Amino acid sequence: MTADVGSQVKQDSGERRSRVALYFSAATAESVDCYQSVTGTCAMLTGTCHCGALNWTLEGDPGSITACNCTLCRRYGVLWAYDYENERIRVSGKTSVYTRSGKEPSLEIQFCPTCGCVACWRGLRVDKDGRRRIAVNVRLAEPEAVAHLLIDHFDGLDTFDDLPRDGRCVKDMWF
Numbered sequence: 478m479t480a481d482v483g484s485q486v487k488q489d490s491g492e493r494r495s496r497v498a499l500y501f502s503a504a505t506a507e508s509v510d511c512y513q514s515v516t517g518t519c520a521m522l523t524g525t526c527h528c529g530a531l532n533w534t535l536e537g538d539p540g541s542i543t544a545c546n547c548t549l550c551r552r553y554g555v556l557w558a559y560d561y562e563n564e565r566i567r568v569s570g571k572t573s574v575y576t577r578s579g580k581e582p583s584l585e586i587q588f589c590p591t592c593g594c595v596a597c598w599r600g601l602r603v604d605k606d607g608r609r610r611i612a613v614n615v616r617l618a619e620p621e622a623v624a625h626l627l628i629d630h631f632d633g634l635d636t637f638d639d640l641p642r643d644g645r646c647v648k649d650m651w652f
Contacts, residue, residue, distance in 0.1 A: 522558070524617030526594035531570035533596055533613045535560065542615055542626045542647055547633030549577065549586065553595045556628070556647060557612035566611050568597055576601070584610075615647065624648035 522539055525532040539558040545551070560566045572587040584598045594617060600610040615623045626647045630640040 522615070522618055522622055524596070524613060524615065526570075526589035526592050526596060526617060528589060528592040528594075530591050531568070531572060531589040531594070531596050533566065533568045533617070535613055536565045539615070539623075539626060541629045541642075542623070543612070543629050543631050544650060545631045545633040550633060553586070553614075554616070555595055555614045556616055556650065557598070558615050558626075559610065559612045562599060562609040562611040564608070566597075566613055568611070568613070572596065616651070620648070620651060624651070 520536075522535045523532060524534075535558055543557040543559070545555075545557065550557075558566075562568075568587065571590060573590040575586045575588070576582045576584075582601060584600050586595060587597050587599060588595045595614050596617060597611055597613045603609045615626070624647050627642065628645045628647060628650060629642060632638050632640055
């Protein structure tokens with residue numbers, strides 16, 4: 478495929494729909510759900526670990542995807558999509574958990590105990606409304622389903638700041 482979906486950050490919706498449709502013209506059924514998400518009529522993204530025992534779903538538009546350079550994320554090579562546990566994001570299957578030692582931890586990393594794929598991070602505390610933040614690793618989704626999603630960069634190593642958007646999307650970091 479030669480379509481370069483996501484290379485232009487500012488596009489009108491008609492042009493974006495045409496480019497996304499071109500990109501997904503030979504896509505799988507999972508990609509169609511993602512196409513519908515881009516055009517506003519969305520369904521769901523799904524991701525699964527290598528052995529298939531652990532999976533996640535994210536209903537609706539995932540928004541931009543976060544690439545973080547903190548000591549964990551850069552080692553895992555993950556790209557995150559965020560929401561709240563058991564709202565738009567659901568994780569199913571057995572997980573093992575890693576919680577960073579040392580400073581007071583704020584999240585846990587959940588991964589498949591069989592194949593080791595990182596599925597998500599989960600906040601250790603709930604907010605004032607009783608909701609818990611969670612982020613799923615979009616690298617566990619089929620590439621066609623997430624290739625067009627824009628990347629936001631987060632400096633989790635030094636400044637803890639969002640960095641300026643550079644127009645790259647998942648496929649630019651993946652392939």
